Amino acid sequence: MRATRDISDRDDLDVLLRRFYGAAFEDPLIGPFFTEIAGTDLEVHLPRITDFWERALLRSAEYGRDAFAPHAALHSARPLTAAHFGRWVQLWHASVDGLHQGPLAERAKGQGERIAVAMLRRLAGPGTATGGGGGGFVPLAALALRSAA
Known part of the structure; x- marks a missing residue:
């Protein structure tokens, strides 16, 4: 079954984020x-990240946290690379595509890409490769997530 409707509310974001994080937690x-x-x-994490995406996409929630700080702590423990952010983008796109289609779904995917690039550049430096040749993002692929559950 193919996704047929756009993201419309917090409940949609909750389902989407659970699907995404389920895949991300299992990803090697x-x-x-x-x-x-x-x-x-x-x-614990889901209400916070849902607030973030609800504010970014629906403009209807408050999010006053520093989204960068946890990523900086992770990067200190083990460096995050373009491949890591690329996989995040890959799983995010597949999760969105598996459940939704429409302007907000497209905005969610674009916003995810922009966030990944910004985080990577801030963590690894502005000259960091984010696409194209070696070291860039993992290319998008057809994943099981794209088929709606």
């Missing part, structure tokens, strides 16, 4: 950052 490349290094408790 980025999963350890969530499970081993950060020890992320999804039930």
Whole structure:
């Protein structure tokens, strides 16, 4: 079944983020950052990250946290690379595409890409490769996440 409707509310974001983080936690490349290094408790993290995306996409929530600080702490423990952020983008795109289509879904994917590039540049320096030749983002691929559950 193909996604047919756009992201419309916080409930949609909750389902999307649970799907995304389920895949991210299990991913062999980025999963350890969530499970081993950060020890992320999804039930604690989810309301915060939903606030972030609700503000970014729906303009209807407050988010006053520093989104960079946790990533800087992770980077200090184990360097985050373009491949890590590329996998994040890959899983994010696939999660969005598996559930939604429309202007807000496209905005969510674009925003995710911009956030990944900004985080990578801030952590690794402005000259960091983010695409194209060696060291760039992992290319998007057809993933099981793209088929709606």
